[in-house]
Amino acid sequence: MKRIKSEDLSLHHYVKNYILRDFVEAETVPLQYKPEESSTTSYVYGAVSSTIPSPASRGRGWCYLDNAFDTTEQQNSVIVYDAYNAVISGSNYIIDYIDGRVIFGNQSIIPASVYYKWHYIAVVDEWPITEIPDPPVVAIDIASFSKEGFQLGGGKRVPRMVYFHIFANDSAERDDITETLYDGVYLKCCPNQEFNNGTVIDWNGTFNIDYTYTTYSGSSELKFDNVVARSIVLPLLAIPDRDLSQLSDVNKYRSRVNFEMAHWDEGF
């Protein structure tokens, strides 16, 4: 994996699971069998949720860790029940945390409902071109970089400019998220993970059991500096006296947090 990709993933992990850890909701909903997604070896049940924003929408998903820097799959954030409200052991199923599904290997146990915690704020790693998620959304944009040599000895400092674009439902929510993100990076740093065996979540939305927490040897943590937060009003949407927009608009309550993210590499 390229270094810039792993830095992007490290920051994404830190934002979603640590900085925004208080923006987690929980609900208990029925599970519905999905024959079209099932086969003779996997029986798929989807959560029936009418919550807006959808817990399974892009950038959200169910919580797969009980605590931000855990390295093992959650034990308390998702609980599956049968028709008698008895807890079904986690050894009987796997969880698709992205699409909100529970997958059983056979039909000897029939699940009825699921309790889960989910990420209220969608954290996306780019400007969402195709599918616009319901707010609140935080888009992480890692922009330019330049490498600077140390004044003495080998090695280099590698700074990159990062932008958090925040899209909220109202001004109070915008300010809340903005301040949380600002505080999460101001005078802070985060682990620069290597993701040797892949990310925490596998390509199919399940927990990657091979995931290991390792950081780059000879490299520092990702340090944040020059943090600036500001509200944004889009001039072409702002019409005083009368709100002309009839539909809800994702651009109405926006802000941005800019900062520099840097690490130091030893010279080899």
Next chain:
Amino acid sequence: MFKIQEELSNLIKTDISADIVLQLMQRFDEEIITLEDPEDPMKPSLFRDEFESFLKESISKSVVVSTDKITFGVGDTGKLGFERELDENTTDGLRIIGTIIQGIMGEYVLVTVDMARKMFYSDNSFDLGRTGRAYLMQKEEYNQGVANLGWEPKNVWRFSNFPGVPDFFDKFELNLDEHINKLIGSWNEKNKI
């Protein structure tokens, strides 16, 4: 001594302001104008001179030269939407450029406020209270409006779903040595040293 410092300070302000504006306008030409729709009657290149004048005035007002450092900013960014409230004393050109720099998520159609009003409101009695007339409508909302009136639909704005240029005002490469040498030369020339 104070007079020399003041004169040098003024020269630095002028020279550095011009350099910043030049670099910003280069980015404007390369990163904004190249993306515009040539058929758009409100394309940003039409407002290029207006934007350059805005930058010149705004930046030259904000450059501060002290004995140990030079600071500057773009004082009137509220006109481009960089604050909690839009500065009402703005224009359509600056609003269009400000929106492009900020970026916008989703698909929009650029219309006039009057068009939007005709689509959805019969009440025209209230005053707009601003100079701006351009307005972005969500594509779905716009399509609904033109379908009601039987109008020919316009194209989606070229800068729809554009991530913007968030570092537009942050990225400079000022060669201070070069500026200072140039200023010393000008000073010597002016004072025949």
